Amino acid sequence: MRGSEREAEFVDFVRAHRSDLVRTAVLLCAGDEAYAEDLVQTTLTKLYLAWAKVRRADRPLAYARTSLTNAFFDERRRAHRRRETSTGEDWALDSAVLDDDRSLRQVVLAALGQLGPRQRAVVVLRHWHDLDVIETARILGCSEGTVKSQNARALAHLRAVLGPERLLVAGEA
């Protein structure tokens, strides 16, 4: 493949999917947009360097999302690369506050930030990207049972923070 062809395809891909990747990264990073942007930049660079694999992928966007998730865990695995930036505040459901979308967004991000990185990734992959348990386990490199248990714990936490009337989520089937 010629360089110019790869570059044209890469630019088209970025134009079409960058926003999706940033939004996913924002969720993985629990609202830390600078960190999310760094992750997306890292991911896109890796994709460019392995563009032949992106082209061969059945679903290039799914491939990119997997790369993004891997980049997120690579970051986490590096000791001390960054610390959790959670404020430690306990966000309680307050219907008056949650009427405002912006405040609700902060509450949801804070609730995500209180989850462990793996639990957060499970929530994003299962409930944002609609991946099934098998695919989620494959991306995270863990067992299906781990995905189920992590998902159940994560949802229980989100339900407790956001309120059962707002999040009537069932346990992992």
Add this chain to the structure above:
Amino acid sequence: MRRPEPVEGADDDLRDLLGLAAGDARYPVDPGADLARARTAQRDRFRRRVRLGTGALALVAVAGVGTGIAISDAGQDDPGSSSAAVGRVRLVAEQLDATPYTFDLTPKGWSVQSQNADRVTIAPDGGGTSSNPDVFIGKLVILFDQNPVGGVRFEQDGRTFWLGSDSGYTTISTLTRGAEPVGVVRIQYPNNAGWTRATMVRFLASVHVGPGARPGLG
């Protein structure tokens, strides 16, 4: 134990909340900036490969490859570093104050971005890295904690160090001195920012951990 029954529409609730939390559906997109970064990374990778001898593989006989690698490693004390592309970082004999940490040496062209009880973040002058001090990508970070040390152990100037490397970053750790707060002081640096292991060890050895330092958690 009986599992809870799925609730119809419940997953939509969560998806809606996640969609709200994820932010704008259309973040600003600048493919040119991503392409420029990608091209730079490709050039760096090419140079690295050439330096490590893989570039020579296509040009010379197989028998020459081992020699090529040996020569490259001999000229570079930090395997995996691409410092040749960005130039070496030089330490100068000036005190760097980042209370509660002080350094006998100062990396020329780098400045303290943030300091607190358990870490100091040092970033290259001229930008190119995140302004968020909690993002360590491309930066030099000094951390103080009480976690176990790990990696390849080596001695230098009567002091023990541990060297580890992962995903383009190197971490060197050493125990604090007798009069300092008890713990481990570590330096993490990107391999492609011009630091060499020898320089890094010298810089780490120059750190003084003051009484205000507190070991970080995690």
